[in-house]
Amino acid sequence: MKPMKLMIVDDSNIIRRKIERSNEIDGLEVVATAGNGVEALEKFREVRPDIVTMDLTMPEMGGIECVERMVEINPDIIVLVISALADKATAIEALKKGANGFLCKPFSEEELNKAFRELMQEASYG
Secondary structure, eight states: OOOEEEEEEOSOHHHHHHHHHHOOOTTEEEEEEESSHHHHHHHHHHHOOSEEEEOSSOSSSOHHHHHHHHHHHOTTOEEEEEESOOOHHHHHHHHHTTOOEEEESSOOHHHHHHHHHHHHHHHHHO
8 A cells, every 4th residue: 555645734843843753654654844825735736645734823824725725626635634723613614625634732642643543544445
């Protein structure tokens, strides 16, 4: 099975690194990181990731609009929203636009890896 490509989108360098370090899943490989939605879309077109972690509040283009555009480019993209917003309405909005899961910051490595596993399983079994 070829590895799934992961792109990490968050305006916080600390969070991007935490996600990169926390990913302990065989077959999930970080291919790009981005600090805002505009940069994320450029890299998205280049590297064609299978899974994206998406922050919601970012400069230039927020996560919800970014999710929407990614889904237009690739309807099969798997998006895990990772946001500090305890605001469930925003998360629900992102899910309506095509995100597949939601993880609240702060998160543990276990929670992140569990979310990745569940999403990857859904993807392989359609």
